[in-house]
Structure formats: C-alpha cells, structure tokens
Amino acid sequence: DAMVIQNPRYQVTQFGKPVTLSCSQTLNHNVMYWYQQKSSQAPKLLFHYYDKDFNNEADTPDNFQSRRPNTSFCFLDIRSPGLGDAAMYLCATSSGRIETQYFGPGTRLLVL
Amino acid sequence: AQSVTQLDSHVSVSEGTPVLLRCNYSSSYSPSLFWYVQHPNKGLQLLLKYTSAATLVKGINGFEAEFKKSETSFHLTKPSAHMSDAAEYFCVVGFSGGYNKLIFGAGTRLAVHP
Numbered sequence: 224d225a226m227v228i229q230n231p232r233y234q235v236t237q238f239g240k241p242v243t244l245s246c247s248q249t250l251n252h253n254v255m256y257w258y259q260q261k262s263s264q265a266p267k268l269l270f271h272y273y274d275k276d277f278n279n280e281a282d283t284p285d286n287f288q289s290r291r292p293n294t295s296f297c298f299l300d301i302r303s304p305g306l307g308d309a310a311m312y313l314c315a316t317s318s319g320r321i322e323t324q325y326f327g328p329g330t331r332l333l334v335l
Numbered sequence: 336a337q338s339v340t341q342l343d344s345h346v347s348v349s350e351g352t353p354v355l356l357r358c359n360y361s362s363s364y365s366p367s368l369f370w371y372v373q374h375p376n377k378g379l380q381l382l383l384k385y386t387s388a389a390t391l392v393k394g395i396n397g398f399e400a401e402f403k404k405s406e407t408s409f410h411l412t413k414p415s416a417h418m419s420d421a422a423e424y425f426c427v428v429g430f431s432g433g434y435n436k437l438i439f440g441a442g443t444r445l446a447v448h449p
Contacts, residue, residue: 227378264381265425265439313378320436321367321429326378 226250233249239309244330245286246314255297258313309334337362337430341440349448354413356443358426367429368409374422421447
C-alpha cells in the first residue's frame with residue numbers, strides 16, 4: 224500500500240520550460256517536504272509545509288516554488304529549469320518536524 | 336551547532352561478515368536519531384529509530400544501532416551482511432529546542448562482495 228506517491232517517476236523537460244512534480248500521501252500527516260538529491264549526495268531540503276504554513280530554506284533558489292492545496296497533495300514547481308536542476312526530487316511526510324519521515328520513490332528530472 | 340557526521344563515505348565487506356556504519360552527532364539537546372537506507376533510484380526507507388525507550392534499537396533486515404550518549408554516537412551494525420544490503424545509508428538526527436529539523440549525514444555507501 225503506497226503511502227507517499229510521486230508522479231511522474233521520470234520527467235524530461237527542456238531548459239527553461241516550467242515543470243511541475245506532484246506528491247500525494249495517504250498518511251494524513253501534517254508536514255510535507257521536498258528534497259533535491261544529486262548523485263552520490265545526501266538529500267537537500269528545499270522547503271516544507273507544516274499544514275498550510277510554508278517554510279522555505281534560506282538557500283533554496285527562487286526558481287523553486289511549492290503549493291499545497293490540501294492535506295494530501297503537494298506540488299513542486301520549477302519555473303525555469305536549468306541544467307543544474309537535473310536531480311532526483313524526493314517528497315516526504317511526517318507527523319511532526321522531528322518525527323519519522325516517510326519518503327516517496329522520487330521523481331528523476333532530466334533537463335535537456 | 337547541530338551537526339551529523341558519518342565517519343566513512345564507503346564501506347566494503349564480504350557477504351556473511353559483520354557490518355559497522357558509524358555516525359556521530361553534536362548537539363546541546365537530546366536528539367531524535369534515525370537510520371535510513373536508499374537503494375539505487377529509490378526513495379529512502381526507514382531502518383530504525385531511537386525512541387529513548389532503549390539504547391539498543393532493533394530495525395528491519397537484521398540491522399540494529401546503539402545510542403551512546405557519552406560518545407554522541409549512533410552506529411549501525413549487522414552481524415552478517417547480505418548481498419541485498421548493498422546500498423546508501425544515511426544517519427539522520429532531529430534536533431529540537433527551536434531548530435526542529437532533521438539533519439542528514441553525508442551518507443555511507445555499503446558494498447557487499449561475494
């Protein structure tokens with residue numbers, strides 16, 4: 224039973240063409256996270272929502288935006304993807320900020 | 336300042352031999368401690384979590400970790416490695432007291448040889 228679902232699993236986009244990645248959860252968790260993970264590196268937190276409260280990391284580029292229309296769904300928008308944005312994007316959820324995070328399978332983004 | 340250090344970026348073992356992946360943290364507060372595993376092109380899966388109920392925590396797939404407060408360590412062990420254990424392992428620490436975030440270690444890549 225999938226608990227954190229990410230679509231699509233693979234996304235190819237063109238340089239500068241906006242792209243949206245989606246995440247949904249069946250856990251009814253308050254907190255949803257977006258991470259960027261590049262090859263052989265740890266996941267890097269981009270931002271998170273605590274309920275409707277949006278929390279951006281200080282070093283997250285403005286090119287990255289997020290929306291959470293309801294408890295179950297969260298979107299990552301990349302307004303003008305650059306070659307350096309090619310990465311795995313991971314969504315995670317938790318019941319609290321320092322509680323166990325449950326990860327989706329990730330979306331691998333390729334920028335041509 | 337809060338930080339997490341995984342002492343080995345790569346560990347290589349033979350199948351059937353013990354595994355030790357080391358993790359140290361620094362914090363002024365009592366942390367929450369986790370180990371996650373990531374297989375290639377997959378999301379992260381929780382192996383185990385320290386809940387303060389016991390210093391020795393048992394996880395999935397035969398892994399366990401021991402919390403040693405005096406050493407600020409949370410090393411991951413397994414008595415006998417299996418080929419399917421080959422993956423990236425992340426030590427993750429949650430710091431309360433105002434920070435309220437999980438911090439990921441840099442990861443340890445475990446290779447298991449026949």
